[in-house]
Amino acid sequence: MIEYTLRVSPRARVVRLCVSPHKGxxxxxxxxxxxxxxxxxxxxxxxxxxxxxxxxxxxxxxxxAAVKFELPSQIHFRAADMVWHVHAMAMPGKRLxxxxxxxxxxxxxxxxxxxxxxxRVLGRFLLVQAEGKLPSLxxxxxxxxxxTFRQVRIRRQRARWGSCSAHGAISLxxxxxxxxxxxxxxVLIHELCHTVHLNHSRxxxxxxxxxxxxxxxxxxxxxxxxxxxPRWANANSPLGLLS
Numbered sequence: 463m464i465e466y467t468l469r470v471s472p473r474a475r476v477v478r479l480c481v482s483p484h485k486g487x488x489x490x491x492x493x494x495x496x497x498x499x500x501x502x503x504x505x506x507x508x509x510x511x512x513x514x515x516x517x518x519x520x521x522x523x524x525x526x527a528a529v530k531f532e533l534p535s536q537i538h539f540r541a542a543d544m545v546w547h548v549h550a551m552a553m554p555g556k557r558l559x560x561x562x563x564x565x566x567x568x569x570x571x572x573x574x575x576x577x578x579x580x581x582r583v584l585g586r587f588l589l590v591q592a593e594g595k596l597p598s599l600x601x602x603x604x605x606x607x608x609x610t611f612r613q614v615r616i617r618r619q620r621a622r623w624g625s626c627s628a629h630g631a632i633s634l635x636x637x638x639x640x641x642x643x644x645x646x647x648x649v650l651i652h653e654l655c656h657t658v659h660l661n662h663s664r665x666x667x668x669x670x671x672x673x674x675x676x677x678x679x680x681x682x683x684x685x686x687x688x689x690x691x692p693r694w695a696n697a698n699s700p701l702g703l704l705s
Contacts, residue, residue: 464504464511470495477503481514483521483689517689531577533570534692537584539639541646542595550574558583581694585618588695592616592636600632600650607673609654623649623684626656640690648680 466487478490489500504511537546546562551571553559558572560583568587573579593616600614612630619625619635626632632653638646651673659666670677688696 464508466504468497468500479503479507479511479514481511481518483518486518486522487511487515517686520692521689531575531580533574533580533584534694537568537587537692539591539595540642540690541599541639542591543643544591544595560587562587584694588639589616589618589636592634592639596634596636596638599646600634600654603647603650604654607651607654609651609657609673611654611657623687624653626653626660628660630657632657637691637695640692640695641687642690645680645683645687648674648677648684652677 464487466489467485469488469490470493471490472493474490474492476492477495480488480490482488489503491497491500533548533550535548537548538544539546544566546566546568548568548570551569552574553571555572558570558574558576558579561569570580570583596616597614600611604610610630611626611632613632615631615633616636617633618637619633622633622635623638624632624634634649634653638649641649652670655666655669655673658669667677674680
């Protein structure tokens with residue numbers, strides 16, 4: 463059973479479904495709407511609801527948790543289908559000790575209640591993981607599409623998922639690791655197509671469509687894809703742009 467809140471709006475003309483980290487699923491209905499039809503609405507939109515709730519789940523869990531900062535219990539890198547379990551141990555001192563020699567196990571010892579310090583350490587861990595995975599994913603996508611590039615850089619960009627220079631150098635946001643693979647793959651294809659057309663002309667979109675026929679839906683999903691990024695890795699900027 464999907465949990466939701468119901469709101470009657472005198473200005474509503476149709477039933478609207480809204481999903482946000484603060485409210486979860488909210489159903490807005492017009493005044494006079496027969497509520498016996500709500501189960502039919504939920505059934506019809508169940509796939510969209512599940513995707514939307516999954517997208518906001520990390521932020522929603524953080525909002526429902528205590529205000530005091532706590533390290534995440536796990537880090538999910540969806541693009542690489544990898545989950546890291548975080549084991550924290552509070553110890554005196556001013557520095558954090560980080561170990562991730564065992565696959566999937568991240569050990570953090572030290573002042574684990576220091577939010578600023580923990581975010582810096584987790585940010586470096588994100589960058590290391592992204593540098594280890596995204597270049598190979600780009601290379602594989604390049605091989606499959608036949609679109610080549612000169613070099614790749616991994617950064618923690620504030621406002622873009624990716625960009626491409628006139629010399630064929632592609633820059634990728636480390637936060638792509640948090641996105642579902644189909645969205646990360648689309649960003650890789652988008653930037654590889656820029657190595658042929660360094661613009662958003664009709665020829666560019668025709669090339670994109672050859673390699674990703676469903677690119678329009680991917681573009682729409684990217685507008686809200688920032689919700690996949692946990693708060694500790696969020697740069698508080700309008701991510702969603704592609705060059």
